Amino acid sequence: SQKIEQNSEALNIQEGKTATLTCNYTNYSPAYLQWYRQDPGRGPVFLLLIRENEKEKRKERLKVTFDTTLKQSLFHITASQPADSATYLCALVRSGGYNKLIFGAGTRLAVHP
Amino acid sequence: DADVTQTPRNRITKTGKRIMLECSQTKGHDRMYWYRQDPGLGLRLIYYSFDVKDINKGEISDGYSVSRQAQAKFSLSLESAIPNQTALYFCATSDSQGGEKLFFGSGTQLSVL
Numbered sequence: 001s002q003k004i005e006q007n008s009e010a011l012n013i014q015e016g017k018t019a020t021l022t023c024n025y026t027n028y029s030p031a032y033l034q035w036y037r038q039d040p041g042r043g044p045v046f047l048l049l050i051r052e053n054e055k056e057k058r059k060e061r062l063k064v065t066f067d068t069t070l071k072q073s074l075f076h077i078t079a080s081q082p083a084d085s086a087t088y089l090c091a092l093v094r095s096g097g098y099n100k101l102i103f104g105a106g107t108r109l110a111v112h113p
Numbered sequence: 114d115a116d117v118t119q120t121p122r123n124r125i126t127k128t129g130k131r132i133m134l135e136c137s138q139t140k141g142h143d144r145m146y147w148y149r150q151d152p153g154l155g156l157r158l159i160y161y162s163f164d165v166k167d168i169n170k171g172e173i174s175d176g177y178s179v180s181r182q183a184q185a186k187f188s189l190s191l192e193s194a195i196p197n198q199t200a201l202y203f204c205a206t207s208d209s210q211g212g213e214k215l216f217f218g219s220g221t222q223l224s225v226l
Contacts, residue, residue, distance in 0.1 A: 004155065008153065032213075034213075034214065036215075041219070041220070042219055042220070043117070043203050043205070043217025043218050043219050043220055044156070044203075044215070044217050045217070046214045046215060046216070049214060089155070089156070091156075093213050100158060100161070100171070101156075101158075101213060101215065102155070103148075103155035103156040103157075104155050105153055105154055105155045106155070
C-alpha cells in the first residue's frame with residue numbers, strides 16, 4: 001500500500017539549534033512534495049514546495065531536500081526559535097493522474113528556550 | 114477576515130442526525146476540498162471539486178455528501194452521523210495554476226455522541 005511516514009514522536013530541541021524532520025514515502029512516484037505547518041486548533045499553513053527534479057529548496061531559515069532514490073524528504077529549520085514549535089506535515093502529489101495531495105500524519109516540534 | 118471560513122467551529126450532535134458543515138472562500142480559487150483529520154492519522158480527503166459543475170469522491174467519501182453552491186461555497190453533509198465520524202474537518206482551496214498549494218480554513222471540530 002502507499003504510505004507517507006513521518007516520525008510520530010515529538011522532536012525536542014534547544015533554541016538556536018537546527019531542527020531536522022523526516023518524511024519517507026513508499027510506492028509513490030511523486031511529482032512534487034510540500035511541507036505545511038499546523039498550530040493547535042488551526043488549519044495547516046503551506047510552507048514550501050519542492051519538485052521531483054529539484055534537490056533542495058530554501059526559504060529564509062527553512063530548507064527542504066528531496067531524494068527520489070531514498071524516497072525521502074528532509075525539512076530543516078536553522079536557528080530554531082520557540083515560535084517554531086508546531087506540527088509539521090509533509091504531503092505528496094503523485095505523478096500522473098489527477099492532482100491530489102496525500103498527507104503524512106505530521107511530526108510535532110518543540111523548541112525549548 | 115479569513116480567506117477560507119468554516120462554520121461552525123465546533124459542533125456536538127447525536128448519532129443519526131443530519132449535519133452540514135459550511136465553507137466559504139474569498140480567494141477566488143476554483144478548487145475546493147474537504148478533509149478530515151484524526152489523531153495519529155494524516156489528513157484524508159473526503160470530496161473535492163475543481164469547479165462548480167465538478168464533484169469528485171476522495172478516499173473516504175462513504176457517509177458524506179457535498180454541494181458546491183457557487184465558486185466560493187462548498188458544503189459537507191453527514192446524512193446520518195455516526196460516532197466514528199467524530200473528527201476535525203477542514204475545508205481547503207487551491208488555484209489550478211498554483212501547483213496544488215492548499216489554503217485551509219480553521220477547521221470544524223465535530224463530535225458525534
